[in-house]
Amino acid sequence: MAGINRSAAQLLATIVGNKKVGQYHQILISVGDLVSQCKPGNFVAISVGGPSSKMVLRRAFAISRTTTSPQFGGAIELIVAPHGSGSTWLCGLAEGEQIDITLPLGTAFGIPTTNVNALLVGGGYGSAPLFGLAEVLKERGCRVDMLLGASTGAKIYAPLEGKRSVNSLRIFTEDGSMGETGRITSPIAQLVSELQIDVVYSCGPMAMLKAISDILGSTDVVHQCAVEEAMACGIGICMTCVLPVKDETGKINNLRSCIDGPVMDGAAIEWDLVGKTLVL
Amino acid sequence: MSQLDFSTTLGNAWFPTPIFTASGCASSGKELAQFFDLRDMGAIVTKSIMTKPRAGRATPRMAETPSGMLNSIGLQGPGIDAFLANDLTWLVEQKARIIVSIAGETAEEFASLARRLRGVAGISALEVNISCPNVENRGMVFACHLESAQTVIEGVRRTIGGDLPIIAKLSPDVTDIVSIARGVIDAGADGLALINTVLGMVINPNTMRPHLGGRTGGLSGPAIRPIAVRAIYQVHEALPKVPILGMGGVSSGADAFELILAGASGVSVGTASFGNPTAIMKIQNELRQILTDKGFSSLREAVGFAHRPESSVR
Numbered sequence: 001m002a003g004i005n006r007s008a009a010q011l012l013a014t015i016v017g018n019k020k021v022g023q024y025h026q027i028l029i030s031v032g033d034l035v036s037q038c039k040p041g042n043f044v045a046i047s048v049g050g051p052s053s054k055m056v057l058r059r060a061f062a063i064s065r066t067t068t069s070p071q072f073g074g075a076i077e078l079i080v081a082p083h084g085s086g087s088t089w090l091c092g093l094a095e096g097e098q099i100d101i102t103l104p105l106g107t108a109f110g111i112p113t114t115n116v117n118a119l120l121v122g123g124g125y126g127s128a129p130l131f132g133l134a135e136v137l138k139e140r141g142c143r144v145d146m147l148l149g150a151s152t153g154a155k156i157y158a159p160l161e162g163k164r165s166v167n168s169l170r171i172f173t174e175d176g177s178m179g180e181t182g183r184i185t186s187p188i189a190q191l192v193s194e195l196q197i198d199v200v201y202s203c204g205p206m207a208m209l210k211a212i213s214d215i216l217g218s219t220d221v222v223h224q225c226a227v228e229e230a231m232a233c234g235i236g237i238c239m240t241c242v243l244p245v246k247d248e249t250g251k252i253n254n255l256r257s258c259i260d261g262p263v264m265d266g267a268a269i270e271w272d273l274v275g276k277t278l279v280l
Numbered sequence: 281m282s283q284l285d286f287s288t289t290l291g292n293a294w295f296p297t298p299i300f301t302a303s304g305c306a307s308s309g310k311e312l313a314q315f316f317d318l319r320d321m322g323a324i325v326t327k328s329i330m331t332k333p334r335a336g337r338a339t340p341r342m343a344e345t346p347s348g349m350l351n352s353i354g355l356q357g358p359g360i361d362a363f364l365a366n367d368l369t370w371l372v373e374q375k376a377r378i379i380v381s382i383a384g385e386t387a388e389e390f391a392s393l394a395r396r397l398r399g400v401a402g403i404s405a406l407e408v409n410i411s412c413p414n415v416e417n418r419g420m421v422f423a424c425h426l427e428s429a430q431t432v433i434e435g436v437r438r439t440i441g442g443d444l445p446i447i448a449k450l451s452p453d454v455t456d457i458v459s460i461a462r463g464v465i466d467a468g469a470d471g472l473a474l475i476n477t478v479l480g481m482v483i484n485p486n487t488m489r490p491h492l493g494g495r496t497g498g499l500s501g502p503a504i505r506p507i508a509v510r511a512i513y514q515v516h517e518a519l520p521k522v523p524i525l526g527m528g529g530v531s532s533g534a535d536a537f538e539l540i541l542a543g544a545s546g547v548s549v550g551t552a553s554f555g556n557p558t559a560i561m562k563i564q565n566e567l568r569q570i571l572t573d574k575g576f577s578s579l580r581e582a583v584g585f586a587h588r589p590e591s592s593v594r
Contacts, residue, residue, distance in 0.1 A: 047556065057554055237311045
């Protein structure tokens with residue numbers, strides 16, 4: 001074994017829950033003991049469309065939460081927006097149906113060893129894995145504040161039970177239909193200094209992650225962001241999901257966001273070079 | 281019933297099974313090793329390696345299409361030095377059988393890569409990728425021009441000597457693939473890899489521009505399988521003694537069987553591994569069963585079986 005995705009496995013897993021929550025589906029998948037290997041930030045790759053599907057590529061979804069119940073054992077939860085044909089197919093599955101999944105994949109959010117002050121920033125359903133992360137941070141004795149944002153209120157994902165694990169939660173919508181009106185990034189600089197934030201954890205659209213990196217650029221606050229790039233395989237063999245990342249020597253390389261991410265150091269990503277041709 | 285002889289050969293290289301990875305679809309093996317033992321397949325065909333480290337093309341690099349996908353990677357890789365030090369060393373340690381794929385911008389680069397690989401222990405064969413479509417200069421798609429294809433193969437043959445089998449990877453984007461195939465065999469190739477991806481494009485209806493960063497990309501997946509079957513059939517018909525490593529949209533044992541019937545001695549699996557990390561093991565098991573069920577005692581008997589005379593029965 002080479003140590004890439006070292007706890008990953010492929011299995012036929014049973015859907016044990018599929019509930020519509022606002023614009024999203026909360027899908028629960030029974031995965032047995034593998035649940036103990038799934039950390040906040042990890043993702044799952046799912047084969048979609050059934051055996052005669054014309055969709056040949058897996059779909060990657062962040063694991064939002066893990067749970068264990070006497071009824072179905074270990075399970076992972078996904079928050080899925082039925083946007084494209086693959087996610088729509090997945091959202092249409094009934095409890096009891098089986099899907100071919102590979103998990104856990106990719107890097108997880110780094111958890112501090114001391115009780116630091118953490119700010120969690122989630123855009124749209126990018127907030128999903130942040131609630132599981134909040135629970136872990138809270139258990140470590142961290143102060144956890146959360147910001148959620150979206151274009152409109154219906155796109156905010158904020159489960160009631162998730163709110164218990166945060167010290168404060170503020171919601172921003174661009175159209176003002178929920179919470180405060182404005183962009184999620186506007187209060188970050190002030191919050192970071194007022195709350196003496198040590199680490200920002202972020203998940204959401206790339207433009208949001210870049211904006212947060214820009215804001216934190218002049219500070220020594222650590223930025224752990226879960227990136228979003230189109231993936232064909234999710235396991236590191238297709239080389240499609242690359243991002244330009246600077247190493248310790250200052251050299252920039254195209255790294256795969258599936259195995260070197262999705263959680264990456266926001267300060268190491270060369271945001272201005274994303275989507276550009278890199279010359280080594 | 282007697283045991284099926286599942287082994288195959290490509291030139292003088294012997295493999296216990298006829299299922300391989302496809303170059304560019306398995307990196308250098310470490311990623312798939314989490315899901316199955318690399319020794320259980322015929323061989324790993326590495327990602328095409330170049331002289332220098334290469335960053336590849338801009339993102340987006342991928343677009344899913346009906347029963348296929350376009351990729352526009354542009355030969356991203358670590359370069360030959362790091363490849364030999366890290367990837368190849370690791371593969372040899374795993375005791376995997378290895379076909380190293382090389383790519384160059386000039387005929388000289390191919391020859392100098394061959395020089396670096398000459399005498400390296402643990403390599404079963406060399407794939408010479410003269411058909412990657414994801415390059416800036418179409419002139420670099422050597423396999424689209426008979427003379428440039430021959431120049432590359434001659435240079436590699438001269439450099440590598442007589443022992444290591446050379447497999448030339450050809451493009452289906454030509455008018456007459458048989459003449460290119462014959463030309464590279466005359467130039468010293470021992471076998472052929474058929475087919476590379478088919479040049480394609482997707483335009484994004486929102487941006488109303490080509491979706492891929494590199495604008496064009498290579499189409500792969502089940503959508504191109506009939507093109508692969510046709511190319512293999514035509515080449516095997518013209519050159520029945522030349523071993524062919526077939527590839528193009530294989531995602532089941534039945535698909536692999538089809539390429540073998542057309543004339544492939546081995547079958548590479550590419551895009552199917554993206555959709556299923558254990559596709560290679562599944563395809564291999566299904567193929568073994570199909571050959572047994574059809575009454576073949578060896579894989580070799582089935583190679584090119586679709587070409588048998590009308591009068592012969594089975």
